[in-house]
Amino acid sequence: MAFSPARIIQPVSCRTKPITYGASKKYSTESASDQEDDVALEADENASLFQNIVDKVGKIDESRYSDSNSEYLNGNVPKLFSNLHYTTTTKSSSDGKTTTTKLSVQHKSSNWVASSSLLCGTALGSGLLTLPQAIEAAGYIPTIVATLVAWAYMTISALLTSELLINRCGETGRVRNVGLLELYTSYLGESGGKMAGVGFLLVSYLVMGVYLSEGGDTLRELLEMTVGSSDGIVEVGSSVATASTMVPSSIGDISRTIVDNPFIPRALFATLMGSFLFAASKIDSVQRTVTHFFLPVTLLGFAAAMTVGLPTADFGALLSLDNQHPELVLSAFPLLFMSWTYHGVMPRVVYDLEGDKDKITKAIVGGSTTALVMYLTWNAVVLGNVLGDGNTLASTATAASAILNDGSISTIQQSSGVLLRDMLAMQGDDIATASTIGSNPIELLQGQSLQTYVALASELAVVTSLMGVVLGFVNEFYDVIGKLPSQAYGPKEDNKWQVALLTLSPPAIVSVLLGASLGSYDYNFEILDYTGIFGGSVLFLILPALMVWQNRYGEDARPLTVKPMFPLGKITLSSLYKAAGTLILEQGLEKIGVFEFFKELFESRTSQ
Numbered sequence: 001m002a003f004s005p006a007r008i009i010q011p012v013s014c015r016t017k018p019i020t021y022g023a024s025k026k027y028s029t030e031s032a033s034d035q036e037d038d039v040a041l042e043a044d045e046n047a048s049l050f051q052n053i054v055d056k057v058g059k060i061d062e063s064r065y066s067d068s069n070s071e072y073l074n075g076n077v078p079k080l081f082s083n084l085h086y087t088t089t090t091k092s093s094s095d096g097k098t099t100t101t102k103l104s105v106q107h108k109s110s111n112w113v114a115s116s117s118l119l120c121g122t123a124l125g126s127g128l129l130t131l132p133q134a135i136e137a138a139g140y141i142p143t144i145v146a147t148l149v150a151w152a153y154m155t156i157s158a159l160l161t162s163e164l165l166i167n168r169c170g171e172t173g174r175v176r177n178v179g180l181l182e183l184y185t186s187y188l189g190e191s192g193g194k195m196a197g198v199g200f201l202l203v204s205y206l207v208m209g210v211y212l213s214e215g216g217d218t219l220r221e222l223l224e225m226t227v228g229s230s231d232g233i234v235e236v237g238s239s240v241a242t243a244s245t246m247v248p249s250s251i252g253d254i255s256r257t258i259v260d261n262p263f264i265p266r267a268l269f270a271t272l273m274g275s276f277l278f279a280a281s282k283i284d285s286v287q288r289t290v291t292h293f294f295l296p297v298t299l300l301g302f303a304a305a306m307t308v309g310l311p312t313a314d315f316g317a318l319l320s321l322d323n324q325h326p327e328l329v330l331s332a333f334p335l336l337f338m339s340w341t342y343h344g345v346m347p348r349v350v351y352d353l354e355g356d357k358d359k360i361t362k363a364i365v366g367g368s369t370t371a372l373v374m375y376l377t378w379n380a381v382v383l384g385n386v387l388g389d390g391n392t393l394a395s396t397a398t399a400a401s402a403i404l405n406d407g408s409i410s411t412i413q414q415s416s417g418v419l420l421r422d423m424l425a426m427q428g429d430d431i432a433t434a435s436t437i438g439s440n441p442i443e444l445l446q447g448q449s450l451q452t453y454v455a456l457a458s459e460l461a462v463v464t465s466l467m468g469v470v471l472g473f474v475n476e477f478y479d480v481i482g483k484l485p486s487q488a489y490g491p492k493e494d495n496k497w498q499v500a501l502l503t504l505s506p507p508a509i510v511s512v513l514l515g516a517s518l519g520s521y522d523y524n525f526e527i528l529d530y531t532g533i534f535g536g537s538v539l540f541l542i543l544p545a546l547m548v549w550q551n552r553y554g555e556d557a558r559p560l561t562v563k564p565m566f567p568l569g570k571i572t573l574s575s576l577y578k579a580a581g582t583l584i585l586e587q588g589l590e591k592i593g594v595f596e597f598f599k600e601l602f603e604s605r606t607s608q
Contacts, residue, residue, distance in 0.1 A: 058553055058569035064560045069170060072355075073563060080166060080355025080561065081175045083108040112359040112366070115349045117291040118468060119158075119342045119367030124298065125465025126207070127339030127375045128458055129214055130528055132382045132441040134335040139324035140383055146329050146336055147375060153541065153579055154340035155368040156566050160544040160573075161343055162360050163565040165350045167551060170561025175355070179347045179476050187547040196543060197476075203535040204344060204473045209507035210524045211466040212273070216266030216511065218459040223265070225452055263512050270508035273466060277504070287348070290467045298460040302374060305453035306381050312447070313384030323387070333583055334532030335525075339375060340368060343540050344472025357562055385450065386441045440525070473503050533587045541580035545573040 071077040089102045135143035161180075168178050168186060180200060185193030257264070277286065317323065353359045442458070445451050514523065549570070551558060566572055590596075 057571060060552055060560070060564070061557070064557060065563075066170065066559050066561065069561055072561070078356045078358060080169060083110070083352070083354055110353045110356065110359065112353060112356075112363040114291045115352055115359075115363035116366035116370070117295045118287060118345055118471075119349065119363060120370045121290050121295040121298065121464040122342040122345050122468025122472070123340050123367070123371045123465065124374065124461040125211055125214075126335070126341065126528060127371060128302075128378055128461045129210075130335045130525055131332075131339060131375055132379055133439075133525060134332045134529075135379060136383060136441055137325060138328040138332055139326070140318050140380060141324050142326035142329045143332055143336075143379070144376065146332055147372065149579075150333065150336035151340065151368055151372045153576060154337060155364060156572060157540050157544045157576065158340075158343060158346060158364045158368070159361065159565045160548045161346045162350050162357075162364065163562055164544070164547055164551060165347055166355050166357065166360075166562045167558075167560055169350075169355060171559055175351060177475070178350075180343065181476050183547060184543070187550050188543075196539070199535060200344075200476065200539055201473075203341075203531055203539060204469060204476075205507050206527055206531050206535070207338075207341065208466060208469055208473070208504065209511050210527055211462050211469065212270050212504075212508050212511040213266060213514065213524055215273070215459060215462040215466065216269040217262075218455055218462065219269050220262065220265035221455050222452070222459065225448065225455070267508075267512045270504065270511065273463070274501070274504050274508070277467075277470065278501075286467055286471055290464055290471070294460065294464040294467065298457065298464050301453065301457035301460045302378070305450070305457045306377055308447075308450050308453050309381040309385050309445075312450070313381050314387050315380070315384050317387035318380060318384040330583075330586060334529050334536070334587060336532075337540065337583070338528050338532040338536050340371065341536055341540060342367070342468065343544075344476065345468055346472075347475065348472065355562075357565060361565065382441050382445065382454070385446070386444045470503055477503060530591065533583060533591060537580040537583045541576050541583075545576040549573050 065073055069080075072080055085106045085108050087104050087106070089104065091100045091102070092098070135146075138146075161183075164183050164187070165178055168183060169175050172178065181193070181197045184196035184200070187193075188196055349363055350360060353363065442454060445454060550556075551560070552564070553570070
């Protein structure tokens with residue numbers, strides 16, 4: 001039988017080897033060396049991909065962590081240091097010839113709940129005062145997402161700040177007087193540190209000025225309610241009673257005098273706050289007052305206001321799609337970020353919790369989340385009641401169209417006013433701005449009970465936040481004048497009142513003078529709005545990310561004490577840069593009138 005050459009089977013090379021697939025075997029025509037090359041190439045590709053991920057996230061050399069802190073790093077010892085309180089007792093003998101001095105040491109226990117209360121209390125004032133007005137143009141639903149974003153970014157920023165503080169404590173060996181201004185100088189250099197320090201002090205002064213103004217104005221509102229009740233008839237439940245029998249005429253006369261002069265309530269409020277701080281024997285007593293008294297009372301006032309307001313809120317109108325304008329949500333971010341500006345007390349939190357990163361994390365997340373829940377509830381009840389009362393919450397776009405008689409106002413114009421128009425509005429010009437067009441929804445609330453409880457909760461929040469800001473500012477102010485106390489965190493006991501006086505006096509004087517010159521004009525919204533754009537975004541978003549980047553990945557390779565307190569490394573830091581950059585670019589250019597200028601220039605050329 002003849003065989004066709006085409007059917008002749010060539011001998012199999014001895015270099016082939018069987019490859020098993022299940023129970024069957026096939027022979028590969030690829031050499032073993034080629035397979036090894038493919039495996040090596042695939043391994044190189046995986047390694048390159050992994051390296052790219054590492055480069056994106058960032059990797060910290062383990063050798064930078066100090067061996068002396070190994071137990072702290074692995075969690076066996078949760079505290080970096082211990083707060084010990086030393087007291088000396090001198091006792092004389094009965095004959096007066098000898099004296100005995102006894103030294104006692106007592107450990108100051110740390111409580112993350114108290115620190116969380118301090119953070120929450122410091123943040124509440126700005127949020128409760130301004131957020132209803134900030135979000136009413138965009139609507140409640142779109143700003144829920146924006147509020148969550150602001151909460152996340154500011155919480156991350158606080159965690160990064162605490163990481164910097166712990167590392168600085170480990171680097172210097174000091175646990176006292178390591179504040180924000182020292183961080184600025186250490187990580188930004190001498191010039192950068194001074195600029196950042198001036199910015200922090202300026203922002204703190206502006207915030208304190210707003211709190212003093214709002215505290216005085218709210219006090220005036222409460223007194224005005226008292227005067228109105230004493231002159232007429234007030235409704236109590238379903239019954240009607242004459243209020244003149246409830247308020248003595250002498251108190252009513254005093255209240256009328258205060259109400260008729262807008263600057264007097266501000267001066268009175270500033271005097272009361274200054275007197276309280278002067279009477280405090282220690283800065284620690286102010287902190288305990290905030291955490292143990294004022295914040296619980298504020299929460300009670302908040303709960304009372306929400307209890308009264310919930311039954312009358314129109315949540316259908318609140319959630320109606322007709323009242324949602326997501327294109328305007330960006331204009332709310334400056335005040336959203338300012339609603340979590342508690343960074344001034346972060347050095348105090350790190351010190352009180354003895355560098356325990358787990359407790360610090362719990363305090364930050366707990367305080368931030370408590371404020372978040374309160375803001376969402378507050379905004380829903382306030383806006384729901386205004387809509388439910390039949391009041392029209394004129395959005396910025398609608399009001400601007402009515403005033404300017406222009407139905408084609410762009411979205412950029414709708415988002416916020418420009419600086420020039422803010423100035424004109426303060427002078428009573430017919431041209432209004434986004435900040436001044438919309439009335440504060442809190443002022444549109446109906447019902448005396450709701451108005452009273454909302455005003456009371458607002459006043460308590462302002463007092464609590466003002467104390468927190470002063471508490472953080474006093475320690476930083478001491479760094480500025482170059483005095484480092486040795487006995488406790490913060491200024492020495494004998495001259496604390498001087499620092500507190502220097503802290504409160506400038507914003508109090510400005511607040512009273514503005515109250516006397518501008519009367520009832522509400523400029524606080526604009527101040528916090530501009531502060532959030534140009535101050536808060538830089539100080540509390542850009543700088544913490546920049547300093548942490550320098551600390552972790554800089555060429556200096558400085559020793560590290562604690563591992564990153566938030567994951568994802570460079571990705572997280574870059575996202576903070578982008579958020580702050582977007583805010584400054586869009587809202588900043590809008591505020592100074594750049595967008596308005598180019599729009600008018602374009603319209604003038606197209607009309608020719």
